Structures are given as C-alpha cells and as structure tokens.
Amino acid sequence: MKAEGKKRVIIIGASYGGLHAAKEFNKKDDFEVLVFDKKNFHYLQTEAYDFIANKSNISDITIDIGTYINKLSSNIKFVKEKVLEFDASQQKIKTASNEYFYDYLIIATGARTNFPSFIKGLRENSNGVKTLFRALGFKQKFESTIYEYITDNAFSHQRDYNIIIGGAGLSGVEIAAEMAYIIQTDFKRLGIRCLGFNITLVDAAETILPGMDRRIIYATIKRLKALGVHIKTKSFIKEVYPNELILNDGEKLPFDFMIFTGGIKAEPIASQKEYKLNKFNQYIVDDLYNIENEKNIFAIGDVAYITADDTIIPPTAQSAEQSGTIVAKNIIKMAHNQEPIKKAPIIRGMFIALGGKYAVGTIYDKIVFKGYFAYLIKKFITNFYKVFLKP
Ligand SMILES: Cc1cc2nc3c(=O)[nH]c(=O)nc-3n(C[C@H](O)[C@H](O)[C@H](O)COP(=O)(O)OP(=O)(O)OC[C@H]3O[C@@H](n4cnc5c(N)ncnc54)[C@H](O)[C@@H]3O)c2cc1C
Numbered sequence: 024m025k026a027e028g029k030k031r032v033i034i035i036g037a038s039y040g041g042l043h044a045a046k047e048f049n050k051k052d053d054f055e056v057l058v059f060d061k062k063n064f065h066y067l068q069t070e071a072y073d074f075i076a077n078k079s080n081i082s083d084i085t086i087d088i089g090t091y092i093n094k095l096s097s098n099i100k101f102v103k104e105k106v107l108e109f110d111a112s113q114q115k116i117k118t119a120s121n122e123y124f125y126d127y128l129i130i131a132t133g134a135r136t137n138f139p140s141f142i143k144g145l146r147e148n149s150n151g152v153k154t155l156f157r158a159l160g161f162k163q164k165f166e167s168t169i170y171e172y173i174t175d176n177a178f179s180h181q182r183d184y185n186i187i188i189g190g191a192g193l194s195g196v197e198i199a200a201e202m203a204y205i206i207q208t209d210f211k212r213l214g215i216r217c218l219g220f221n222i223t224l225v226d227a228a229e230t231i232l233p234g235m236d237r238r239i240i241y242a243t244i245k246r247l248k249a250l251g252v253h254i255k256t257k258s259f260i261k262e263v264y265p266n267e268l269i270l271n272d273g274e275k276l277p278f279d280f281m282i283f284t285g286g287i288k289a290e291p292i293a294s295q296k297e298y299k300l301n302k303f304n305q306y307i308v309d310d311l312y313n314i315e316n317e318k319n320i321f322a323i324g325d326v327a328y329i330t331a332d333d334t335i336i337p338p339t340a341q342s343a344e345q346s347g348t349i350v351a352k353n354i355i356k357m358a359h360n361q362e363p364i365k366k367a368p369i370i371r372g373m374f375i376a377l378g379g380k381y382a383v384g385t386i387y388d389k390i391v392f393k394g395y396f397a398y399l400i401k402k403f404i405t406n407f408y409k410v411f412l413k414p
Pocket of ligand 1: 035036037038039040041059060061062064065066068069070071072104105106107131132133134152153193194195197290292323324325326338339340341342343374
C-alpha cells in the first residue's frame with residue numbers, strides 16, 4: 024500500500040547510483056522511497072583489485088544495504104527482492120511475490136561483464152570480476168596458482184605459469200598491476216627467482232586504456248613493464264579453450280587461468296513496452312535521464328547510455344553517483360512543480376591503482392599525478408566514499 028499524501032519513489036539497484044539517489048530523500052518526508060536490490064550487500068567493485076590481491080577482505084569491499092538504509096530517515100526502506108519487470112502504463116513493478124506501485128521509478132541496475140558470443144568459448148573458459156562471487160573465485164584461483172608454482176616450479180623451472188587478462192581498460196590494468204606486484208614482492212620475500220610466471224594483458228585496441236589521456240597511458244605502460252606485465256595490444260581474441268586462447272592472426276597463448284574485463288552489458292528490466300537500448304543493452308536516456316517517452320522513469324549509472332554534447336560519458340562509479348544525485352534532486356523539484364535541471368555528470372578525475380602504493384591519475388584532465396601521492400589521492404577517494412555510506 025502506498026502511503027497516503029506521499030509520492031512514492033522506487034529505486035531498483037542499491038549500488039553507487041541507487042544509493043546516491045536514495046540519500047537525497049533523507050528527511051524528505053513527503054516522499055516514500057523503496058530501494059530494491061536482489062542482494063543484501065553493495066559490492067564495491069572499484070576496490071576489487073585490492074581484494075583479489077589479498078590486501079582487503081570481503082568486509083572491506085561490501086556494505087550491508089539494510090544497515091545503511093536504516094541509518095537514513097524512516098521514509099526510506101530497503102526491500103531485498105529481485106525486480107522482474109515494470110509496467111509504465113500502470114506505474115508498477117513486479118517481483119516474484121509482490122507488486123508495488125510508484126510515482127517515480129529510478130532504474131540503477133548496473134551491468135555485468137560482456138562476454139561477446141562471437142568469441143568462441145570465452146564465457147565458458149574465462150572469469151569476470153563484476154560480481155563478488157566472480158571476484159572471490161578469481162582471488163582463490165590466483166592464490167592456488169601461486170601455491171602450485173611455489174610447490175612444483177619455483178626452485179626448478181618445470182614450465183611457465185600464465186595468467187591472461189583479456190581487456191586492458193581500467194579494471195584489467197589495475198588487476199594486472201596488482202597481481203604482478205604481489206608476485207614480485209611475495210616471491211622476493213620467499214627468496215624465489217620469479218622464473219616463468221607471466222601476466223599478459225591482451226587487448227584488440229591500439230593501446231591499453233583506450234580513450235584515456237596519453238600521459239596516463241604512457242605512465243601506466245612504464246609501470247606495467249617495470250612490474251614485468253606483458254602487453255599485447257592490437258590482438259583480437261578469436262577463440263578460448265580451457266587452457267589456451269587463439270588470436271585472430273593464429274597465435275596461441277596458453278594460460279593457467281584467464282579473466283575477461285573487455286566490456287560491459289547492461290542489465291535493463293523487462294517491461295511491457297520496449298524501450299530504446301544501445302548495443303550494450305543500456306537505456307538511451309535524454310538529458311534528464313528519462314528513458315524513451317517516460318517522464319517519470321529514469322535510468323542512471325551503468326544501465327544508462329549517458330552523453331553530453333555528443334560525447335559519451337563513460338560508465339564509472341562517479342558518473343553513476345552523480346546521475347543518481349541529479350535525478351533524485353530533479354524528482355524532488357518535479358514533485359514540487361519546479362523545473363528539473365539538465366545536468367550531465369562531470370568526470371572530475373580518474374586514478375588507476377598500479378600495484379602496491381603506486382597509482383597514476385589526472386584531475387580534470389589537467390594535472391597528472393604519479394606514484395605514492397597519486398596512490399594517496401586514490402585511497403582518499405575510496406575512503407571518502409565509505410564515509411558517505413556512514414550517514
Ligand atoms: C574491477 C573494477 C574496477 C573499477 N574501478 C573503477 C574506478 O576506479 N573508478 C570508477 O569510477 N569506476 C570504476 N569501475 C566501474 C564501476 O564499478 C561501475 O561503473 C559502477 O559499479 C556502476 O554503478 P551502478 O550503481 O550503475 O551499478 P552496479 O554497481 O553494477 O550496481 C547495480 C545494482 O543493481 C542490483 N540489481 C541488478 N538487477 C537487479 C534487479 N533486477 N532487481 C534488484 N536489484 C538488481 C545489483 O544487485 C547491484 O547491486 C570499476 C569496475 C570494475 C569491475
């Protein structure tokens with residue numbers, strides 16, 4: 024039952040985007056807000072590299088959604104249910120056991136790893152890191168590969184051990200660097216010469232970190248090389264088998280395990296009507312984040328294809344957070360008969376963790392930071408986010 028005299032906002036997805044939207048309704052008692060998520064925790068994907076490298080544990084990279092929502096005012100509630108579909112004509116959503124009516128709907132369901140079906144065997148034979156379950160599996164596999172190496176290989180080189188990361192974007196690069204750093208420092212501590220333990224980044228693009236500032240790319244390549252990471256760009260993965268992949272030019276790369284971070288596929292919600300999506304399944308939204316022809320339904324974060332002045336805003340945590348805040352503020356305005364404000368997310372900077380206490384990044388695409396200071400900024404950003412989650 025909807026509370027009388029209140030506007031009901033339903034938010035689907037309680038992560039970077041959804042939680043930022045929810046927080047805007049704190050103490051706004053003329054709204055009743057229901058935040059849905061199929062999980063009871065918010066997975067901090069942006070810190071996956073630390074988790075995989077054993078520098079943090081599950082409690083460091085998860086936030087209990089119910090606990091967070093309970094700290095907000097009582098007009099905001101968490102519902103742990105998977106939303107199966109929505110019906111715009113009746114203004115309702117459906118879960119397996121219930122239906123809920125809304126005045127405004129915010130879809131913040133994010134994305135998962137895209138395993139393109141034209142790459143034969145990719146999905147079956149590689150891992151992603153966009154869910155905690157996958158990241159955990161990857162962490163365990165990484166550790167057991169190190170264990171095997173130490174027991175069978177370290178003192179007399181029997182064979183090479185190979186880890187392949189398909190996709191040299193932000194997440195692939197961070198994971199490669201952190202793994203390489205762990206191997207270098209751990210093996211040094213054990214007094215082992217790191218013979219034949221290879222980490223290889225493979226990407227079809229001309230360069231790693233496609234689309235990023237040249238200075239960042241250059242500094243990252245330098246750091247990856249210093250860590251012993253092999254970089255193979257302009258290399259299109261054609262087929263993947265349990266322990267080997269084949270590139271378009273026929274070259275074969277053996278691996279002990281492979282992760283794929285080559286792109287995302289959004290998770291839109293099934294609906295009575297069909298809405299415009301791009302090839303990554305993202306809702307094509309207008310400059311108020313409305314999905315096609317629906318003035319009270321919004322998509323934010325990774326599930327939305329957001330552009331500003333014909334430039335694509337990359338799907339990042341910061342664009343999810345900002346789009347969540349903007350949409351929630353606009354809903355409050357619209358409910359009070361005020362004009363909503365058109366505003367695109369502003370990418371303030373991007374910092375890439377590159378193993379140990381080292382990072383590179385830029386602020387507003389102007390100043391480039393490298394090394395320990397950049398690492399401190401990166402840590403400040405993530406810790407600041409955790410403070411945000413403690414109302
Ligand atoms: C390894 C890695 C490193 C990254 N590093 C950075 C970085 O340094 N900086 C940066 O800005 N970005 C980074 N990103 C990208 C960033 O994590 C994403 O852009 C961000 O998670 C998007 O947030 P979101 O709220 O849109 O969606 P998500 O975080 O994907 O959350 C979606 C939520 O919706 C829920 N959900 C989905 N479907 C349903 C349903 N049907 N019913 C109910 N609930 C549902 C899910 O359970 C989930 O909680 C990184 C990503 C990865 C994988």
